[in-house]
Amino acid sequence: MTDLKMDATVPATDRPSSPSGLRRAIQRVGTHNFSLLIALAILIAIFGTLRSDVFFSLRNILNIGQAIAILGVLATAQTIVIVSGGLDISVGAVVGLSTVCIALAVRWTDSTALSILFGVAVGAVAGLVNGLIITVGQINAVIATLGAMAIFRGVAFIISNGQSISIFDPAFRYIGDGKLMGVPVTILVLVVVVAAFFVLMRYTVIGRNIYAIGGNPVVARLAGIHVQGYQIGIYTLSGATAGLAGMLLAARTSSGQPISGSEGLELEAITAAVLGGCALAGGKGTILGGLLGVLIIGVLDNGLILTSVPTFFQMVAKGVLLITAVIIAEQQARRYG
Amino acid sequence: MPQVTGTRAGVAPVSGTDEVGRSGRAEAGEPAPALAAVRVSKQFGVVRALDHVTLSVHSGEILALVGENGAGKSTLIRILEGVFPPDRGEVFVRGVRQDVRSPSDAHRLGIRVIHQEPDIVPDLSIAENLFLGGFRRRAGMFLDRTDLARRTVTLLAEFGLERDLDPWLRAGDLRPAQRQLMEIMRALRGGLRVLALDEPTSSLTEEESQRLFRIVRRLRDDGVAVIYISHRMREVRDLADRIAVLRDGRLVAVRPTGAFPEADIVHAMVGRPIADLFDRGARRRGGVMLSVRGLTTKRVRDVSFEVRAGEVVGLAGLMGAGRSELAEAVFGHDRMLSGSVAVNGKPIRLRSPADAINAGIGFAPEDRKSQALLLLRSVKDNISLTIPDLISRLSFVDFSAERRIVKAQADRLRIKAPNLETLASSLSGGNQQKVVLGRWLARRPKVLILDEPTRGIDVGAKAEIYRLVSELAAEGIAVLMISSEMPELLGIADRILVMAGGRVVSELARGEASEERILSLAMAEHLTSSDAERTQ
Numbered sequence: 001m002t003d004l005k006m007d008a009t010v011p012a013t014d015r016p017s018s019p020s021g022l023r024r025a026i027q028r029v030g031t032h033n034f035s036l037l038i039a040l041a042i043l044i045a046i047f048g049t050l051r052s053d054v055f056f057s058l059r060n061i062l063n064i065g066q067a068i069a070i071l072g073v074l075a076t077a078q079t080i081v082i083v084s085g086g087l088d089i090s091v092g093a094v095v096g097l098s099t100v101c102i103a104l105a106v107r108w109t110d111s112t113a114l115s116i117l118f119g120v121a122v123g124a125v126a127g128l129v130n131g132l133i134i135t136v137g138q139i140n141a142v143i144a145t146l147g148a149m150a151i152f153r154g155v156a157f158i159i160s161n162g163q164s165i166s167i168f169d170p171a172f173r174y175i176g177d178g179k180l181m182g183v184p185v186t187i188l189v190l191v192v193v194v195a196a197f198f199v200l201m202r203y204t205v206i207g208r209n210i211y212a213i214g215g216n217p218v219v220a221r222l223a224g225i226h227v228q229g230y231q232i233g234i235y236t237l238s239g240a241t242a243g244l245a246g247m248l249l250a251a252r253t254s255s256g257q258p259i260s261g262s263e264g265l266e267l268e269a270i271t272a273a274v275l276g277g278c279a280l281a282g283g284k285g286t287i288l289g290g291l292l293g294v295l296i297i298g299v300l301d302n303g304l305i306l307t308s309v310p311t312f313f314q315m316v317a318k319g320v321l322l323i324t325a326v327i328i329a330e331q332q333a334r335r336y337g
Numbered sequence: 338m339p340q341v342t343g344t345r346a347g348v349a350p351v352s353g354t355d356e357v358g359r360s361g362r363a364e365a366g367e368p369a370p371a372l373a374a375v376r377v378s379k380q381f382g383v384v385r386a387l388d389h390v391t392l393s394v395h396s397g398e399i400l401a402l403v404g405e406n407g408a409g410k411s412t413l414i415r416i417l418e419g420v421f422p423p424d425r426g427e428v429f430v431r432g433v434r435q436d437v438r439s440p441s442d443a444h445r446l447g448i449r450v451i452h453q454e455p456d457i458v459p460d461l462s463i464a465e466n467l468f469l470g471g472f473r474r475r476a477g478m479f480l481d482r483t484d485l486a487r488r489t490v491t492l493l494a495e496f497g498l499e500r501d502l503d504p505w506l507r508a509g510d511l512r513p514a515q516r517q518l519m520e521i522m523r524a525l526r527g528g529l530r531v532l533a534l535d536e537p538t539s540s541l542t543e544e545e546s547q548r549l550f551r552i553v554r555r556l557r558d559d560g561v562a563v564i565y566i567s568h569r570m571r572e573v574r575d576l577a578d579r580i581a582v583l584r585d586g587r588l589v590a591v592r593p594t595g596a597f598p599e600a601d602i603v604h605a606m607v608g609r610p611i612a613d614l615f616d617r618g619a620r621r622r623g624g625v626m627l628s629v630r631g632l633t634t635k636r637v638r639d640v641s642f643e644v645r646a647g648e649v650v651g652l653a654g655l656m657g658a659g660r661s662e663l664a665e666a667v668f669g670h671d672r673m674l675s676g677s678v679a680v681n682g683k684p685i686r687l688r689s690p691a692d693a694i695n696a697g698i699g700f701a702p703e704d705r706k707s708q709a710l711l712l713l714r715s716v717k718d719n720i721s722l723t724i725p726d727l728i729s730r731l732s733f734v735d736f737s738a739e740r741r742i743v744k745a746q747a748d749r750l751r752i753k754a755p756n757l758e759t760l761a762s763s764l765s766g767g768n769q770q771k772v773v774l775g776r777w778l779a780r781r782p783k784v785l786i787l788d789e790p791t792r793g794i795d796v797g798a799k800a801e802i803y804r805l806v807s808e809l810a811a812e813g814i815a816v817l818m819i820s821s822e823m824p825e826l827l828g829i830a831d832r833i834l835v836m837a838g839g840r841v842v843s844e845l846a847r848g849e850a851s852e853e854r855i856l857s858l859a860m861a862e863h864l865t866s867s868d869a870e871r872t873q
Contacts, residue, residue, distance in 0.1 A: 203733055203734055204729070204732045204733055204734060205725040205728070205729045205732045205733075205734060206732050208718065208721075208722075208725070208734070209725070211711075211714065211718075212711055212714070212718075212722055215711040215712075215713060215714060216707070216710075216711055216712075218707065218708050219707075219708060219709060219710065219711055219722075220722075221670065221689065221690055222668070222670060222690050222700060222702060222708055222709070223690070223694075223722040223723045223776070224689075224690050224691040224694040224695075224723055225691070225722075226689065226691060283711070283713060283714075284713065
């Protein structure tokens with residue numbers, strides 16, 4: 001950036017600055033994304049050396065992919081919410097609610113498509129409720145979605161009677177475990193969702209406006225953007241995505257569960273988004289960064305299991321490794337950025 | 338008031354030379370001033386905020402400091418308080434040269450500044466706020482509440498407030514006037530020698546103001562040197578022993594109040610040559626483009642006016658007169674309680690700025706950094722923010738169309754930046770303002786509202802903005818321009834509306850308008866309207 005400031009007297013043209021190839025590559029992916037890539041490379045190098053026999057096997061790679069699919073979907077949606085200057089703490093609860101609704105819908109309708117649609121719709125309505133509380137009620141997003149989280153959890157318990165509801169529909173087993181052209185379906189869902197969000201944020205006016213709202217809502221409003229409408233839309237999208245994540249979880253576990261499997265997902269999603277470069281103040285962050293954050297967490301989890309680190313030590317190691325990886329990566333990036 | 342004006346009674350000619358040469362040093366036979374600034378200069382970027390100002394205030398006198406917005410009053414006070422050091426010049430306290438490096442240095446020297454918004458800890462009690470940092474303890478660690486209450490009541494009694502205020506009342510629940518008094522009391526605690534008050538009455542009622550004046554006079558009689566900053570002519574002339582006028586960072590006059598009639602004060606405040614910056618070109622006025630009728634909001638009362646195509650209408654007034662609030666209401670940012678706005682004859686329903694934009698209005702707000710620019714986004718993103726319809730199909734951005742439109746604006750406005758991807762935060766103030774203008778020009782607006790478009794930008798960029806405004810008017814755009822710099826309004830506007838107390842109090846044609854006229858209209862109304870408010 002400093003080299004841009006130096007010749008500030010040159011009139012603006014679209015002449016691209018032409019630094020070295022490496023620097024151009026870094027600028028292209030973004031400095032932060034570059035540091036995340038380095039962190040990821042370091043983790044892969046460590047676990048690849050320790051368990052060179054299995055780590056790079058196709059099966060293990062697909063394992064990682066399946067393990068991160070749900071988190072990946074949630075974290076990229078969370079990235080959009082955080083970029084807009086908000087936060088959605090209720091997503092874990094919405095996932096749980098969605099699994100229960102899907103399991104019940106399978107029982108009632110016997111239609112896979114309708115059940116999935118129902119789960120996504122329930123998620124969207126939950127998100128809409130969040131959006132309305134935040135905009136119409138003028139309530140801080142953290143408080144609003146924290147309260148909503150409790151409500152959604154409660155509703156999931158009420159309609160499921162606190163019980164796990166099994167799903168016997170074979171289509172769900174296919175979504176959870178099946179492959180399409182050699183690729184697990186869950187990974188395909190992740191790829192489609194991430195691609196859609198990537199295009200939304202990078203190539204559309206909607207994405208631009210979301211960055212503007214997160215950067216400064218007053219500026220956005222004075223530029224003619226309907227800030228509240230966008231906020232409602234963003235939380236609805238976040239809810240619908242959580243509903244879709246609920247489908248993945250229901251398919252993986254062949255059941256609808258009010259809490260098990262979805263508890264704590266919101267924190268992991270927020271962690272991944274922030275690790276991926278989101279500023280909690282809003283206006284900054286990328287879908288690619290969010291996805292890289294998820295990948296780092298996924299590789300770390302997988303590697304710790306492969307190297308047979310005991311569960312309790314895994315938690316400590318995970319924290320230490322995460323912090324170390326980010327520190328090293330930041331320094332690397334600074335050297336090249 | 339002993340020894341105050343007597344020796345200085347000679348009427349000072351413009352330039353205040355009577356003070357120059359009288360350094361702050363102690364001289365035989367005459368007490369040193371309580372506080373003196375000697376040839377103090379301060380530069381902010383290209384703006385010369387203070388230019389060799391020499392001014393002193395003596396124990397037992399009240400010195401009023403007046404001047405237009407941006408004349409350097411606040412800068413001088415901040416230097417005396419140690420918020421930042423002067424670039425050149427020296428500060429003397431009781432005849433001794435001092436480096437005042439921080440407000441706590443100033444406090445130690447007995448210098449206290451009461452700001453418009455007093456700093457208090459709202460969740461602590463009055464007593465705790467008053468003695469913060471000076472608590473006495475019992476048994477080494479416990480707050481001695483009995484002692485604290487006793488000391489607080491003693492202090493309150495000095496101001497005759499011991500019956501009104503309980504020492505344990507939460508400070509956040511106090512009214513502005515009471516907070517201000519609390520701040521003064523806190524100042525007294527540490528041996529007060531010099532007290533500066535910055536626009537202290539702006540949020541006080543008449544009665545509260547009168548009580549404040551009594552206290553200030555008593556402090557003066559007790560030997561405190563008082564510096565009093567205010568816009569309100571009547572207050573200044575009532576209270577001050579001497580009046581100093583700052584203009585464009587220079588001290589232009591210091592005289593005893595008795596020898597400084599109001600008309601002379603106003604003249605001293607505004608009397609600068611109008612720079613020859615305004616090439617007005619040929620303007621042809623068209624039909625009425627913007628029509629505002631009976632517009633009323635919380636801060637604006639029953640305002641009606643028109644701006645024709647090709648016309649530049651200036652909006653003058655003091656700070657807080659309601660000019661920005663009027664602009665925000667016309668742009669749909671602030672809610673209208675009643676009234677109507679029409680563009681090109683068509684009434685518009687204003688629910689949000691988007692409605693105003695669709696009707697053809699553009700608005701460059703007063704505070705570029707917090708209201709206009711996305712500082713962490715590029716020049717390109719900032720300009721294309723208002724033109725989503727022109728740069729996209731089905732919401733997908735057409736990057737080449739965007740680049741073409743943005744580049745056209747950047748070229749026309751001569752925005753100086755390494756490239757269009759440069760972050761807005763790294764541009765100079767003038768170029769930032771051009772980015773904001775480019776955003777609206779890309780939409781080809783019918784009406785353009787500019788709120789302080791030249792604030793904080795250098796003279797060269799100012800001239801460019803003036804030329805641009807003239808060009809836009811020549812193209813048939815109706816321009817409404819708010820400015821606190823009167824020479825600029827007089828130079829560029831075809832008509833000037835003067836606002837005070839939320840109302841348009843006068844409309845002056847180009848020939849009739851002068852700085853004196855505008856200022857006295859704005860200030861006279863300021864006085865009466867705020868008085869009227871208080872008696873309600």
